[in-house]
Amino acid sequence: MQPFAMNHWYLLLVFIKLLILLTPVHPDHLANKCSDGRPNYTLDSTFDTNLHNLISTLSENGPTYGFYNSSTGESPNRVHGLVLCRGDITTSACQSCLVPAVQEVIELCPNRREAIIWYPECFIRYSDREFFGIVDINSSVLIFRADQNISQMDDRGVNFRPLMYELVEKTTVASLMYAVESESFGMLGTRYGLMQCTRDLRRDDCRKCLEGLMKDFETSVVGERGWRILGASCNIRYEDYKFYEEGLGIESPSQGGTKNVLKVALIASLSSFIGLVIMGFCIYYWRYWRKRPHTPQKDMKREPKQDSKSNEIGMQTSTSVSVANMQKGDQQKTQDFPSIDFYTLQAATNKFSIENKLGEGGFGPVYKVMEF
Ligand SMILES: *[C@@H]1O[C@H](CO)[C@@H](O)[C@H](O)[C@H]1NC(C)=O
Ligand SMILES: *[C@@H]1O[C@H](CO)[C@@H](O)[C@H](O)[C@H]1NC(C)=O
Ligand SMILES: *[C@@H]1O[C@H](CO)[C@@H](O)[C@H](O)[C@H]1NC(C)=O
Ligand SMILES: *[C@@H]1O[C@H](CO)[C@@H](O)[C@H](O)[C@H]1NC(C)=O
Numbered sequence: 001m002q003p004f005a006m007n008h009w010y011l012l013l014v015f016i017k018l019l020i021l022l023t024p025v026h027p028d029h030l031a032n033k034c035s036d037g038r039p040n041y042t043l044d045s046t047f048d049t050n051l052h053n054l055i056s057t058l059s060e061n062g063p064t065y066g067f068y069n070s071s072t073g074e075s076p077n078r079v080h081g082l083v084l085c086r087g088d089i090t091t092s093a094c095q096s097c098l099v100p101a102v103q104e105v106i107e108l109c110p111n112r113r114e115a116i117i118w119y120p121e122c123f124i125r126y127s128d129r130e131f132f133g134i135v136d137i138n139s140s141v142l143i144f145r146a147d148q149n150i151s152q153m154d155d156r157g158v159n160f161r162p163l164m165y166e167l168v169e170k171t172t173v174a175s176l177m178y179a180v181e182s183e184s185f186g187m188l189g190t191r192y193g194l195m196q197c198t199r200d201l202r203r204d205d206c207r208k209c210l211e212g213l214m215k216d217f218e219t220s221v222v223g224e225r226g227w228r229i230l231g232a233s234c235n236i237r238y239e240d241y242k243f244y245e246e247g248l249g250i251e252s253p254s255q256g257g258t259k260n261v262l263k264v265a266l267i268a269s270l271s272s273f274i275g276l277v278i279m280g281f282c283i284y285y286w287r288y289w290r291k292r293p294h295t296p297q298k299d300m301k302r303e304p305k306q307d308s309k310s311n312e313i314g315m316q317t318s319t320s321v322s323v324a325n326m327q328k329g330d331q332q333k334t335q336d337f338p339s340i341d342f343y344t345l346q347a348a349t350n351k352f353s354i355e356n357k358l359g360e361g362g363f364g365p366v367y368k369v370m371e372f
Contacts, residue, residue: 029108030143031117033115034108041113042111049073050073050078054071054126055102055105057070058082062084062095063095066084066087067176069200079128080127080128081125082125082126083122084123086121086178086244087176087180088245089245097119097122114126114129134233135205135209137209137231156222160221163181163183164193164236167179169207180193180194189240190242197233197234201234213236221238225240
């Protein structure tokens with residue numbers, strides 16, 4: 001009974017994961033800045049069309065690299081935009097942030113020719129003015145963590161400056177201009193910092209941006225345990241707990257970030273293709289089989305065990321592995337494809353009992369067979 005229970009739990013988990021992936025959730029934005037005092041664009045204008053095109057390009061390409069910048073249209077309706085995901089998140093987490101976020105840009109800054117929106121895990125900016133490669137430290141926002149009880153959590157005993165200024169250096173030389181750092185303050189605990197620049201900047205401009213923001217706000221954050229400086233060209237976060245992941249994230253484009261995405265897509269489409277082929281075979285044999293009498297043959301492969309530890313990608317792989325195993329089995333016996341009569345199957349699966357059902361494959365329900 002144990003393996004059944006395990007399989008059911010595994011399937012439930014996979015199902016929940018899929019639901020989470022498919023449910024569009026609007027992540028809460030941290031802050032936004034819409035252009036004020038500048039003429040608005042009108043609905044269905046050329047600018048509107050260009051902006052929508054730009055936004056879909058950004059949300060399509062952003063997750064692959066964790067950063068993307070692009071421009072669309074001709075002046076005066078040309079629009080420039082970029083997206084950036086936090087350096088430690090995966091391609092799929094980046095996508096989960098960007099896809100709803102680009103929709104929300106239009107809701108949060110309706111008809112504006114310029115907008116900047118910050119989310120916990122991604123960042124979007126567009127403008128009718130060309131801004132790529134230009135450091136902007138004016139459009140910044142300082143936010144404190146909401147759950148701080150000031151009298152109880154006063155943190156003046158901790159000097160965050162060495163940690164944060166070292167992080168400026170580290171970020172400037174990091175391959176993706178993203179870095180994290182922590183420092184232990186003994187009895188007072190450990191403090192954690194994160195910095196990231198948009199990748200349209202040159203390295204020395206990244207430094208200018210981070211140093212500029214630190215200088216502007218360092219007196220305001222003294223004694224605080226959690227704060228973020230949201231900038232238009234770079235951003236900074238500081239907390240008294242570890243809020244980032246290490247050794248994760250999107251690899252730099254030259255190191256095969258795209259290759260991984262391609263691999264997943266390939267495995268996914270390959271397994272559905274193989275599923276279709278097998279389904280075709282099954283239908284063919286079933287029809288062929290109905291037409292002529294036959295003798296039952298005892299030749300069936302056991303369902304390969306599902307790996308309960310596999311993750312989302314592992315899930316795809318295990319499907320394709322099980323299909324591949326079945327194919328191998330078929331190749332050895334191409335002449336006599338294993339045909340099992342209905343009654344044998346019915347008995348083996350305990351009348352197709354729900355207990356024995358492992359799940360739905362791309363080619364129908366899959367049952368576990370205990371004995372043949
Ligand atoms: C632009 O539109 C927004 C909302 O639609 C409005 O609040 C704002 O005043 C407008 N700005 C100008 C300059 O017309
Ligand atoms: C930022 O503000 C300064 C002074 O207010 C101004 O000279 C500079 O052009 C502004 N930079 C940007 C990118 O808007
Ligand atoms: C903050 O801490 C003080 C001292 O411990 C306490 O009296 C106060 O109720 C706390 N405030 C909140 C909002 O938790
Ligand atoms: C992205 O920004 C850089 C400047 O940093 C620029 O050279 C490049 O052309 C931009 N890419 C696109 C697609 O506009």
